[in-house]
Amino acid sequence: xxxxxxxxxxxxxxxxxxxxxxxxxxxxxxxxxxxxxxxxxxxxxxxxxxxxxxxxxxxxxxxxxxxxxxxxxxxxxxxxxxxxxxxxxxxxxxxxxxxxxxxxxxxxxxxxxxxxxxxxxxxxxxxxxxxxxxxxxxxxxxxxxxxxxxxxxxxxxxxxxxxxxxxxxxxxxxxxxxxxxxxxxxxxxxxxxxxxxxxxxxxxxxxxxxxxxxxxxxxxxxxxxxxxx
Amino acid sequence: xxxxxxxxxxxxxxxxxxxxxxxxxxxxxxxxxxxxxxxxxxxxxxxxxxxxxxxxxxxxxxxxxxxxxxxxxxxxxxxxxxxxxxxxxxxxxxxxxxxxxxxxxxxxxxxxxxxxxxxxxxxxxxxxxxxxxxxxxxxxxxxxxxxxxxxxxxxxxxxxxxxxxxxxxxxxxxxxxxxxxxxxxxxxxxxxxxxxxxxxxxxxxxxxxxxxxxxxxxxxxxxxxxxxxxxxxxxxxxxxxxxxxxxxxxxxxxxxxxx
Numbered sequence: 424x425x426x427x428x429x430x431x432x433x434x435x436x437x438x439x440x441x442x443x444x445x446x447x448x449x450x451x452x453x454x455x456x457x458x459x460x461x462x463x464x465x466x467x468x469x470x471x472x473x474x475x476x477x478x479x480x481x482x483x484x485x486x487x488x489x490x491x492x493x494x495x496x497x498x499x500x501x502x503x504x505x506x507x508x509x510x511x512x513x514x515x516x517x518x519x520x521x522x523x524x525x526x527x528x529x530x531x532x533x534x535x536x537x538x539x540x541x542x543x544x545x546x547x548x549x550x551x552x553x554x555x556x557x558x559x560x561x562x563x564x565x566x567x568x569x570x571x572x573x574x575x576x577x578x579x580x581x582x583x584x585x586x587x588x589x590x591x592x593x594x595x596x597x598x599x600x601x602x603x604x605x606x607x608x609x610x611x612x613x614x615x616x617x618x619x620x621x622x623x624x625x626x627x628x629x630x631x632x633x634x635x636x637x638x639x640x641x642x643x644x645x646x647x648x649x650x651x652x
Numbered sequence: 653x654x655x656x657x658x659x660x661x662x663x664x665x666x667x668x669x670x671x672x673x674x675x676x677x678x679x680x681x682x683x684x685x686x687x688x689x690x691x692x693x694x695x696x697x698x699x700x701x702x703x704x705x706x707x708x709x710x711x712x713x714x715x716x717x718x719x720x721x722x723x724x725x726x727x728x729x730x731x732x733x734x735x736x737x738x739x740x741x742x743x744x745x746x747x748x749x750x751x752x753x754x755x756x757x758x759x760x761x762x763x764x765x766x767x768x769x770x771x772x773x774x775x776x777x778x779x780x781x782x783x784x785x786x787x788x789x790x791x792x793x794x795x796x797x798x799x800x801x802x803x804x805x806x807x808x809x810x811x812x813x814x815x816x817x818x819x820x821x822x823x824x825x826x827x828x829x830x831x832x833x834x835x836x837x838x839x840x841x842x843x844x845x846x847x848x849x850x851x852x853x854x855x856x857x858x859x860x861x862x863x864x865x866x867x868x869x870x871x872x873x874x875x876x877x878x879x880x881x882x883x884x885x886x887x888x889x890x891x892x893x894x895x896x897x898x899x900x901x902x903x904x905x906x907x908x909x910x911x
Contacts, residue, residue, distance in 0.1 A: 488906060543859040550855055554846040562910035563842045566903045570835070570860055573895055577863040581888055584870075 428624065435617040442607075442614040450607040462520045464608055468615040469512040470538070476506030476619060477545065477572075484568035487561060496561040497634075499568060500552060501626045503545050505619055510542045533582040540578050544571040690782040697786035704763070705794065711759060715752040715798045722748035723802075723809055737810040742872035745806055746865060750832060753795045754854055757836035760787050761844045773908070780905040788837040788900075795829050815878025824871045824882065827889035831864035832857075834893065838900045841907055864892045 446464035453460040483499035486492060517535065518528040529535065548571060552564050705711055726744050730736055764770040773783055806812065814821070836857050843852035858865075871885030 488903075540859060540862050543862075547856050547859050551842070551846065551852070554848065554852055555842075556845060556847065559845050559910040562906060563845060566907050567839075567842065567856065569903065570838075570896070570899060573899055574860050574863065577888070577892055577895070581863040581866050584884065 428621075431617075431624075432621055435614070435621050438614040438617055442611045445607045445610055449603075451601060451603050453604075456524055459520060459523050462516050464611040465615075466513060466516040466520065467608060468612040469509045469516070471612055472615045472619045473506045473509035473513060475616070476502045476509065476623075477541070477575075480506060480545075480568055481572040484565040484572075487565045488569070493561070493634075496565070497627055497630050499565065501623050501630060503548050503552075503568070505623050505626065507542065507545050507549060508622075509615075509619060510538065510545065513538060514542060533579075533584075537579050537582045540582070541575060544574060544578075547571075688778050690779045693778045693782040694786045694789070697783055698790055701786065701790040702793070705790070711756040711794055712797060714755050715794070716801060718755060719748045719752045719798065719802050720805070722751065723805060727809065733811070737812055738815075738876045739873065741806065741810055741812055741876060742869045744810075745803075745872065746828070746868045748802070749795065749799060749829075750858075750861070750865065752798060753791070753829075753832050753836060754857070756791050756794050757833070757840045757857075758850050758853055760791060760837055760840050762849075765844070780908045781901050783908075784837065784841075784900065784904040788834050791833045791837055792830055795833060796826075799825055799829065812876065814876050816875040816882070818875065820875050820882050820886065821872065823886050824868055824875075824889065827886065827893055828864060828868035828871075831868075831889060831892050831896070832861060834897050834900055835860055835864075838896075838904065838907070841904070845910070864889060867892070 442464070446461055450461065450464070452458060480499050480502040483495045483502065487495040487499060517538075521530070522528050548564060548567050551567055552560055555563055722744075726748075730740060761770065764773070773780075836853070839856040839860075840853055843849045843856060846852045867885040867888045871882040871889070874880040874882045874885070
């Protein structure tokens with residue numbers, strides 16, 4: 424596994440560079456928006472990646488609640504953390520695009536609002552992990568993750584009831600997108616998913632090491648106090 | 653008290669078992685204790701909470717005063733004419749009640765920390781969910797009482813008059829209060845195990861409550877202004893209540909016993 428990581432990192436870097444080249448140079452210019460639209464390649468790919476990570480977080484939390492497997496807990500923690508980072512990218516690139524195209528930085532439209540609420544839910548999850556006292560954290564965090572995941576459909580459904588200003592989805596729902604643009608978007612998504620996977624991988628190893636270290640330190644101090652007696 | 657009865661044999665036999673036994677010193681007998689009824693545990697714990705609140709009136713007084721302060725402070729931020737109030741009152745009322753409810757929710761479990769009562773609950777064979785339900789129902793009653801007292805004041809101060817069907821405010825209030833309280837009671841049991849627990853509860857509760865809060869605010873506003881129907885929001889609140897009541901009941905035991 425350790426040898427695989429650098430290889431995968433190089434692959435991801437190459438893929439990201441190629442995707443950047445494709446999205447800035449190869450992809451055609453948008454008829455209405457000009458070059459501004461190119462931020463979509465980062466915006467949408469980050470959004471999909473974040474959703475996948477939050478999905479993994481939910482599954483890992485349920486697995487932890489059922490099996491009490493510590494690996495599942497580490498995975499849930501790591502995916503939530505990286506997911507929040509990608510969700511932040513979505514929330515930052517959105518206004519950057521909206522300012523020239525819509526003329527406003529932000530509007531309380533349903534997609535923007537619900538993505539923002541999604542971000543809030545997972546930030547509160549990370550806060551809980553940070554503030555809770557050691558031993559019980561995994562169970563409490565897993566319970567909160569389940570609540571958060573149950574909440575997401577309700578959030579989307581309730582906020583959807585407001586009128587929307589966001590451009591309609593370009594994949595699925597009958598929207599039209601130039602095939603040249605679509606393949607660049609999918610390529611970017613692949614590159615971003617690889618990046619997310621790589622970050623999660625190294626973060627996972629770091630977290631495991633951190634826990635092992637904490638355990639060893641606790642054991643050592645226990646032995647020391649025992650020896651002093 | 654029924655709950656502690658099974659954990660300490662002596663008090664159990666002295667307080668409650670004696671009348672049926674006839675002998676008067678049944679703690680020597682080897683008969684197994686009857687299984688603990690969830691319903692009786694819920695009622696016993698609920699009665700205890702209500703009695704405690706009745707004697708101290710801590711939660712209800714601070715909630716009332718807090719929402720009164722909100723009424724006054726918000727009156728400075730906009731001109732409380734009848735038309736303006738109608739647009740804003742929905743949000744104002746529910747935000748006031750939500751913040752006030754935090755006061756009651758925060759002390760739900762904090763009260764049980766003194767003298768290790770919560771640890772006693774953990775080792776007792778009483779079902780965890782009855783304990784949770786009694787806490788949730790207790791908070792529900794306290795917040796409903798708060799709303800019953802404060803709503804006339806809101807109506808008076810902000811000259812509110814519903815242009816839509818006013819009776820629909822009742823299901824919104826009942827379902828909305830349950831939505832806040834069921835999640836609040838659950839998250840209070842989580843935030844209890846964290847550092848700075850009083851700050852943690854709103855941080856966990858507010859993001860998850862956004863759909864419910866939105867439904868309460870929008871439902872109330874549409875009834876007050878009479879322009880739209882509130883049916884969708886009532887249905888949404890009902891769905892929210894069902895989903896999170898089930899989730900809380902499924903997960904509470906795990907959270908209570910988390911060590």
